[in-house]
Amino acid sequence: MQTGWSNETVREIFPAMWDGFLVVLQVTLVAGIIAVVLGLFVAIGERGGPVWLRRPLSLAFQFIRNTPLLVQVLIVWTATSLYINPDWSAFAVGSAVLGVHYASYTSESFRAGIDAIPQGQWEAATALNLPTRRVWGAVVLPQMFRRSAAAVGNWIIAMFKEVPTLFVIGVMEMVAQARAFQGQHYTGAVEGYTIAGLLFLAASYPVAVAMRRLEIRFAKSNY
Amino acid sequence: MDKSFGALKVLDELSFRVDPGERVTLIGPSGSGKTTILRLLMTLEKVTPKADPERDGGVVWVEGQPYSHMEKRGRLVPANERWLRRRRSSVGMVFQQFNLFPNMRVLRNVTEAQVHVAGRSKEEAEAKARDLLELVGLSDKTDAYPSHLSGGQQQRVAIARALAMDPDILLLDEVTSALDPELVADVLAVLRDIADTTSITMLCVTHEMGFARDVSDRVMMFDSGRIVEQGPPEAMFSEPQEARTQDFLRAVLAE
Numbered sequence: 001m002q003t004g005w006s007n008e009t010v011r012e013i014f015p016a017m018w019d020g021f022l023v024v025l026q027v028t029l030v031a032g033i034i035a036v037v038l039g040l041f042v043a044i045g046e047r048g049g050p051v052w053l054r055r056p057l058s059l060a061f062q063f064i065r066n067t068p069l070l071v072q073v074l075i076v077w078t079a080t081s082l083y084i085n086p087d088w089s090a091f092a093v094g095s096a097v098l099g100v101h102y103a104s105y106t107s108e109s110f111r112a113g114i115d116a117i118p119q120g121q122w123e124a125a126t127a128l129n130l131p132t133r134r135v136w137g138a139v140v141l142p143q144m145f146r147r148s149a150a151a152v153g154n155w156i157i158a159m160f161k162e163v164p165t166l167f168v169i170g171v172m173e174m175v176a177q178a179r180a181f182q183g184q185h186y187t188g189a190v191e192g193y194t195i196a197g198l199l200f201l202a203a204s205y206p207v208a209v210a211m212r213r214l215e216i217r218f219a220k221s222n223y
Numbered sequence: 224m225d226k227s228f229g230a231l232k233v234l235d236e237l238s239f240r241v242d243p244g245e246r247v248t249l250i251g252p253s254g255s256g257k258t259t260i261l262r263l264l265m266t267l268e269k270v271t272p273k274a275d276p277e278r279d280g281g282v283v284w285v286e287g288q289p290y291s292h293m294e295k296r297g298r299l300v301p302a303n304e305r306w307l308r309r310r311r312s313s314v315g316m317v318f319q320q321f322n323l324f325p326n327m328r329v330l331r332n333v334t335e336a337q338v339h340v341a342g343r344s345k346e347e348a349e350a351k352a353r354d355l356l357e358l359v360g361l362s363d364k365t366d367a368y369p370s371h372l373s374g375g376q377q378q379r380v381a382i383a384r385a386l387a388m389d390p391d392i393l394l395l396d397e398v399t400s401a402l403d404p405e406l407v408a409d410v411l412a413v414l415r416d417i418a419d420t421t422s423i424t425m426l427c428v429t430h431e432m433g434f435a436r437d438v439s440d441r442v443m444m445f446d447s448g449r450i451v452e453q454g455p456p457e458a459m460f461s462e463p464q465e466a467r468t469q470d471f472l473r474a475v476l477a478e
Contacts, residue, residue, distance in 0.1 A: 118320075120318060120320050124324070127318075128388065129308060130339060130340060131308075138339075222325060222370045223326050
């Protein structure tokens with residue numbers, strides 16, 4: 001078994017790692033959409049939904065937020081393949097669990113954005129008799145997005161970095177690719193994980209900088 | 224009617240009526256319940272319920288119809304959101320803190336409810352908004368965001384926004400209290416103009432005694448959630464009968 005760094009191995013493993021990286025991006029896209037859309041609905045539900053729904057909704061997502069992602073991934077994967085449908089792909093199930101898990105965080109950021117809107121905005125909307133749909137769509141959500149965008153963006157970056165958790169159920173992201181390569185060639189783990197780290201850094205750093213800029217721009221804007 | 228926040232009784236067996244087109248000014252020390260009355264009329268607060276509204280009162284009536292309550296199987300019960308939505312369209316309010324929508328330009332602040340509540344076409348709403356913005360002296364600011372306007376300008380937009388819905392009753396809640404002194408005059412001039420040229424019923428909480436004297440038909444002095452004294456402004460300001468009114472006016476006019 002070869003030990004130590006080998007540039008030859010880097011060349012050999014890179015295509016597999018690149019495939020893994022593309023899978024990471026795909027998972028991030030799917031899970032990110034779930035995290036943002038579901039998180040938004042949860043926040044709206046907690047603040048504007050029927051009163052009987054608010055507490056259970058809040059508790060359910062508090063539960064999700066306070067249990068480990070890895071455990072959730074394993075439970076849902078096991079349960080779906082045993083009891084629901086064994087043909088569901090690890091990619092689909094993994095992305096869904098990741099998205100719902102992070103929706104529990106984004107919903108908090110959206111909710112904080114809603115709570116930061118002055119009470120007077122709601123009162124003005126009532127005084128004008130605006131229908132509920134307009135109160136949310138024209139008054140509350142536009143103001144909330146400005147306040148929440150940067151925080152939610154940071155949750156998506158955090159989520160992106162947690163995609164490797166899904167290797168435990170066989171999603172062929174970068175860690176799984178490196179392990180598969182090592183299984184076949186008895187080498188490449190160090191090179192593979194290093195490439196994985198560099199690709200994560202290369203992708204998340206520019207996004208983090210962009211989020212910071214967005215935050216500054218919104219802070220200077222009209223509202 | 225009564226209004227309590229927890230154990231704090233803000234309005235105490237209060238009962239008064241306002242005639243259509245009447246201009247009423249509410250004065251009194253802070254915490255006396257003036258603003259709460261306006262907020263009740265705007266349905267931002269609810270009256271403290273009574274077991275039997277027919278007998279005990281505690282109901283706000285507007286234009287001869289129950290307002291805070293609705294009729295259900297021949298009894299008055301606290302109004303639900305649907306009822307309030309139907310009834311409060313005849314009431315408009317201008318707030319101390321303006322509360323313009325900061326994400327909308329001035330013009331859209333004035334058209335938003337016209338289009339989505341009154342059901343007017345966009346063109347019709349914009350024409351009306353431009354007329355009203357001209358009335359309040361801001362026809363050159365239609366495309367500005369509220370954050371680019373002075374407090375006085377924002378408050379005049381807020382007045383135009385309320386008037387755009389053609390309210391029968393206009394509630395003015397300390398509309399000049401948050402303004403720098405030099406901006407107060409413009410806002411009051413607009414309100415005087417509206418008082419002179421329309422027949423809108425106005426309820427006005429203010430510390431501007433000159434304004435109260437000029438526009439109101441009746442001044443009501445409040446203290447501890449009760450009406451201490453009321454009457455036409457000349458009488459109230461020149462020869463108040465109650466010691467509390469005299470003290471209050473002396474304190475305010477000394478400023």
